[in-house]
Amino acid sequence: MEDVDLLLHPGWVVPMEPAGAVFEDHSVAVRDGALVALLPRPEAERHYRPARVRELPGQALMPGLVNAHTHAAMALLRGYADDLPLMTWLTEHIWPAEQAHVSEAFVRDGTELAVVEMLRGGVTCFNDMYYFPETVAEVASHAGMRVTVGMIVLDFPTVYADGPDGYLERGRALHADWRDHPLVDTVLAPHAPYTVGEASLERVRILADDLDRRVHIHLHETAGEVADSVREHGDRPLARLDALGLLGPRLLAVHMTQLTGDERARLAESGAHVVHCPEANLKLASGLCPVTDLLARGVNVALGTDGAASNNDLNLFGELRSAALVAKAESGDAGALPAWQALHLATLGGARALGRDHEIGSLLPGKAADMIAVDLSGPEAQPLHNVVSQLAYATGRSQVTDVWIAGRPVLADRLPQTLDMPALLERVRRWRDTISA
Incomplete structure (x- = not known):
């Protein structure tokens, strides 16, 4: 028999590869943080001698x-300024609140709150764009969570840096400090074309080329953004990025609610990735990303929650359900974005957008053992005619019972294993009182 660290016996395994596969009465073997095998339970019990066994019936x-798109620390601003259009929300409420309160301590506690929320919702990797990304990396790595942190760039000074030179210098240091960490990756993260001008975007492209990094940016989020770009620069934001050489396989274009047919074709031709944030777009009345058409053209689409200040949660199960329903309504086709494809956006689609699909996004031997167990035994999941449909359309994040990242249990029976949740919630209450004062 072969020794392994862990043998899991769930009711079903949904590995995401091969597409559409659901294996009943199969087991998963884990050793040294990686998947060793997915095979029928009787074979697993004959072949492997596990140090630990976990039964997961039902x-x-x-x-x-x-x-694939968060501002994790903004969890501390959840519910702070709701029911407003994007630019009013940003310029009159969020940016002033950030100027008054954002600090390394704010980011540490806000990110820890977000990490607990995401783990309890089955998220094992997140792509973050916010101030003090060094702190985000520290919190996530301490929690045992996978993260891609953004080397943020803005044209104006903030508490984090005094201008483009400062942001880029801190970005280089961030990348150098974390480049060899097994859980932490980095991207360039210019905020948006309306906050980062051509000169800075050109510098972002040069640094992205130099470090072989992806570029994570808000793009075509609202009709107003596009109209302002045409009026001020004579062209639409996507065309401006294309002219700068930023449109390509390393681009993660977030939101993309305003796209012409030619722009959709150019996205497909370029190999750029689109990150769809359906609930934030709906809440801010920003528009609808044409996901069905993009997928039909071969564009890789990932899912993001955006920040809890604009969503107001970090619930990716809710997001994938919303994505599927919005796609059907937007296209007039009930078959658009079926259950399997919605799950793909939330797993392999996100992994591919981040360039991490060689290690995460599916349960294949050799990949990291980043896995979640979802309880389908309760009345809200019965009768169970179709496991994939149940996961996409009827599963709530409260049904996530256990989470493993690189084979390490980070959530067990809904309880975080690497973070002190009661102490965190006490700090969050103090932040609420400070921000509301």
Whole structure:
């Protein structure tokens, strides 16, 4: 027999590769943080001698979800300024609140709150764009969570840096400090074309080329953004990025609610990735990303929650359900973005957008053991005619019972294993009182 660290016996395994596969009465073997095998339970019990065994009756084991666009620390601003259009929300409420309160301590506690929320919702990897990304990396790595942190760039000074030179210098240091960490990756993260001008975007492209990094940017989020770009620069934001050489396989274009047919074709031709944030777009009345058409053209689409200040949660199961329903309504086709494809956006789609699909996004031997167990035994999941449909359309994040990242249990029976949740919630209450004062 072969020794392994862990043998899991779920009711079903949904590995995401091969597409559409659901394995009943199968087991997953884990050793040294990686998947060793997915095979029928009797064979697993004959072949492997595990140090630990976990029985998961009535549960589906699947890859951890990938949240491809967050501002994690903004969890501390959840509910702070609701029911407002994007630019009013940003310029009159969020940016002033950030100027008054954002600090390394704010980011540490806000990110820890977000990490707990995401783990309890089955998210095992997130892509973050916010101030003090060094702190985000520290919190996530301490929690045992996978993260891609953004080397943020803005043209104006903030508490984090005094201008483009400062942001880029801190970005280089961030990349150098974390480049070899097994859980932490980095991207360039210019905020948007309306906050980062051509000169700075050109510098972003040069640094992205130099470090072989992806570029994570808000783009075509609202009709107003596009109209302002045409009026001020004579062209639409996507065309401006294309002219700068930023449109390509390393680009993560977030939101993309305003796209012409030619722009959709150019996205497909370029190999750029689109990160769809359906609930934030709906809440801010920003528009609808044409996901069905983009997928039909071969564009890789990932899912993001955006920040909890604009969503107001970090619930990727809710997001994938919303994405599927919005796609059907937007296209007039009930078959658009079916259950399997919605799950793909939240797993392999996100992993591919981040360039991490060689290690996460599916349960294949050799990949990291980033897995979640979802309880399908309760009345809200019955009768169970179709496991994939149940996961996409009827699963709530409260059904996530256990989470493993690189084979390490970070959530067990809904309880975080690497963070002190009661102490965190006490600090969050103090932040609420400070921000509301």
